[in-house]
Amino acid sequence: DQQVKQNSPSLSVQEGRISILNCDYTNSMFDYFLWYKKYPAEGPTFLISISSIKDKNEDGRFTVFLNKSAKHLSLHIVPSQPGDSAVYFCAASAINTPLVFGKGTRLSVIA
């Protein structure tokens, strides 16, 4: 039973355009959501997070949107840069439980 789903295994975007990565979850107990970025041969690095009491969080070029009624969140990257090419993991957490990760979306930003 996959509680966190990233239905797009890959995404290609032109440099300078917007990248939108999507994530759906099923467990209504999740109250904190995170995005991680992973380069090959490295561990994932934390990118941005959002609490369930908010619907938007922005950090520079990265914005995460949360739609609790739809159990859906998305990560927007504007403008996309070649260095953003990586695998992006969505993760969700509830109190006293480990993070649950999606399978990731590979983003390729084409110059």
Add this chain to the structure above:
Amino acid sequence: KAGVTQTPRYLIKTRGQQVTLSCSPISGHRSVSWYQQTPGQGLQFLFEYFSETQRNKGNFPGRFSGRQFSNSRSEMNVSTLELGDSALYLCASSLTTSGGASNEQFFGPGTRLTVL
């Protein structure tokens, strides 16, 4: 502040052998989690330790085990290795798992295990 460290970074073993991987969390972090990453499978949760106690366990066979020491350092052991155990094993530490930002996990670079 030093990040999460994992040793060794690369390991080659043969079927039937056992292996021990080590993880040192960020200073002050008491929770250590282990994940297995294989192509197309994302991060699959193995187990989590907090204050030397296993708090959560994923859906892996008993060949996979772990422990945590009083200094929060953790080890993971895989016995009777199989070809399918070839993967990147990631360790992550967090302050606690009591919710919100305390659940943010910081990952080490991983140990790449190859089973021949």
